[in-house]
Amino acid sequence: AQKITQTQPGMFVQEKEAVTLDCTYDTSDQSYGLFWYKQPSSGEMIFLIYQGSYDEQNATEGRYSLNFQKARKSANLVISASQLGDSAMYFCAMREGGKLIFGQGTELSVKP
Amino acid sequence: NAGVTQTPKFRILKIGQSMTLQCTQDMNHNYMYWYRQDPGMGLKLIYYSVGAGITDKGEVPNGYNVSRSTTEDFPLRLELAAPSQTSVYFCASSYAGGNGYTFGSGTRLTVV
Numbered sequence: 001a002q003k004i005t006q007t008q009p010g011m012f013v014q015e016k017e018a019v020t021l022d023c024t025y026d027t028s029d030q031s032y033g034l035f036w037y038k039q040p041s042s043g044e045m046i047f048l049i050y051q052g053s054y055d056e057q058n059a060t061e062g063r064y065s066l067n068f069q070k071a072r073k074s075a076n077l078v079i080s081a082s083q084l085g086d087s088a089m090y091f092c093a094m095r096e097g098g099k100l101i102f103g104q105g106t107e108l109s110v111k112p
Numbered sequence: 113n114a115g116v117t118q119t120p121k122f123r124i125l126k127i128g129q130s131m132t133l134q135c136t137q138d139m140n141h142n143y144m145y146w147y148r149q150d151p152g153m154g155l156k157l158i159y160y161s162v163g164a165g166i167t168d169k170g171e172v173p174n175g176y177n178v179s180r181s182t183t184e185d186f187p188l189r190l191e192l193a194a195p196s197q198t199s200v201y202f203c204a205s206s207y208a209g210g211n212g213y214t215f216g217s218g219t220r221l222t223v224v
Contacts, residue, residue: 006154033211045155045202045215052211091154098143098162099170100204100213102154 003027004094004103012109013082020067021077021106023092029053033095034075036066039105040088048090051075082110114138118203118216125193125223133188133219135203141214143206144186146170146178148199149218155202161186162208193223 005024013019025034036048051059051066059066067076079086087110092103119134137144142163147155147170157170161180175197177189186205190197203216 004154035211035213043200043218045204047213050211093155095211098168098208099157099160100145100206101157101171102147104154105152 002103003096003101004092006092006103006106008106009104010107010109012111013079013086015084015110015112016081018078018080019082019108021079021090021092021108023075023077023103025073025075025092025094027073027094027096029096034066034068035093035095035100036064036075036077037091037093037102038086038088039091045091049077079108084110084112086110116203116205116214116216118201118219120219121217122220123222125190125221127193127195127223129193130189130191131193133190133201133203133221135186135188135216136184137186137203137205137214138184139205139214140183141205142183142208143210144180145204145206145213146176146186146188147202147204148172148197149202150199158188158201190221195223197221198223 032053034051038046049061049064065078089105116137145160146158156172159178161167201219206213
């Protein structure tokens with residue numbers, strides 16, 4: 001069974017608009033962490049945002065926020081005011097025990 | 113401060129050859145990871161290590177071996193290379209339970 005599921009293979013958004021990238025996860029652990037990474041066409045992995053399972057507030061980092069719904073096991077990434085440079089692959093990941101497991105990714109394209 | 117260094121950056125192997133992908137980190141991280149990323153896909157965990165002398169299998173360990181004799185180094189060994197091992201390989205490291213993972217720049221491996 002998939003531990004991390006990203007159901008949107010590709011997304012389009014107009015420049016300056018907001019976009020939500022979906023992520024659901026599956027774990028029986030009480031302590032875990034959720035991450036979002038950006039991978040541009042150059043290939044490097046860029047950390048965006050982190051949410052701990054015990055954090056009560058949704059994480060925010062600049063234009064990025066994480067909509068954490070623990071009961072639904074979802075950790076959606078919201079990008080506000082999209083920019084052309086946001087076009088990239090986006091990966092949701094979960095730290096469970098000693099492992100960091102990734103989802104399949106969502107390719108985001110920002111249109112001018 | 114070099115972070116996570118992977119060598120080589122590119123390699124072409126013939127079927128049946130073997131090679132070692134090198135990974136070194138200078139941050140005194142105790143956790144280290146090897147991932148492979150096939151085109152258009154997410155990162156799949158091959159092996160990970162929670163400290164020197166300790167290694168464990170990830171999601172896709174078949175065809176690979178690892179060792180962790182020091183905190184700094186975590187080499188990945190491919191024996192009898194197969195075309196299915198054509199991929200981009202990423203090494204990463206972190207502190208135990210931390211929320212910061214540092215990734216190397218990747219090794220692009222082609223098996224022909």
